Amino acid sequence: MAFHPPVAIIAKAGDSGKYKVGLPAWNMLLRGFLAGAFIAMGGALATVCSTNIAASAAAIKDVPGLAFGVSSAGFAQLILGATFPVGLIIIVLTGAELFTGDAMLAPVAAFVHKVSWMQVINLWVWVYIGNFIGSIVWAYIMANGPFVSFGMDATTGATTATITAFGTRAIAIAVAKTSYVGMMGMWSAFLKAVACNWLVNLAILLGICADDLIGKFFGIWFPIMAFVSSGFEHSVANMYFIPAGILTAGLTNTATTVNWVNMWTSNLIVVTIGNIVGGMFFVGVLYWVAFRKEIAALK
Structure with a gap:
């Protein structure tokens, strides 16, 4: 499988960022919408596939021949992580725009090609809005589809x-993601967001590294599996996970602590900032500093 050396990867990342900031606003919004929906598709798949893992593990642990000692909590996270990456794989291969990836690619373009920081911020704003709209649309589809069963009162x-078992799982995920309270809770969410986008953008770089489909697939899959299984926080994924729980709870009149306000105050605001730091500094800035002389020699 053909792959590029590190300096070429960073140069290509800068080229990609330059292209992205030059898109018209409507195109940023449209591609952002698609990426938000694609990430939500991965989130929905992960929700469904990880439902009742703990109960299933408990049910089979004493069955002869099946007592392989699975840790239900860890195994549930592994299934969650193993299924989620489909969203980013689709995004990279189809050219959609993801805010968390642009948190690294656009700044690298500013370093390499000297595009303006206003162009970088303009890309972030339009893509973020598009991601949010796409995520909400898929959350609505899931809440009114697999997460709820509709019937008719005979009387x-x-x-x-x-609510279905999948819907119960969706609400539980949303509640967990809005459970950060106090300064230490926010600090925890911030650190999880930094770690998340550090891994996400390593996945982006590995996707750039490979020229073939299989190489891109595995390059993206492993870091994304790692961030999801580790329980880190991704702003665009949470634009799906939290609304899916809110909408499902609303349809079924299920009492819950999650709502449209604490979606932002207890998660998305601090997670978005953490994602920017993780992508821009821990990948974009550090790799630019490490390879800037080699990149200059390529010109």
Whole structure:
């Protein structure tokens, strides 16, 4: 499988960022919408596939021949992580725009090609809005699809909505993601967001590294699996996970602590900042500093 050396990867990342900041706003928004939906597709798949893992592990642990000692909590995280990467794989291979990836690619373009920081911020704003809209659309589809079962009350003839096991899992994820309280809670969310986008942008670089489909697939899959399984925080994924829980709870009148306000105050604001730091500094800045002389020699 053909692959590029590190200096070429960083140079290509700068080229990609330059191209992205030059897109018209409507195109940034459209591609951002697609990427938000694609990340949500991965999140929805991970939610469904990780549902009731703990119960399943408990049910089979004493069955002869199946007592292989699976840790239900760790195994559930592994399944969550193993299925989630489909979203970023689709994004990289189809050219959609993801805010967390642009948190690294656009600044590298500013370093390599001297594009303006206003262009970088303009890209971030439009892509972020597009990501949010796409995520909400897929959350609505899931909340009204697999997460809720609709029936009819035999007495009144009214439509009834019953939460499914997948919907219960979706609400639990949303509640967990808005459970950060106090300064230490916010610090924890921030650190998880930094670590998340550090890994996400390493996945982006590995995707750039390979020229063939299989190389890109595995280059992206492993770092994304690592961040999701580790329980880190991704702002665009949370634009799906939290609304999916809110919408599902609303349809089924399920009491929950998650709402549209604490989605932002207890997660998205601090996680977005952490994602920017993780992508821009720990990948973009550090790799630019490490290879800037070699990149200059390529020109």
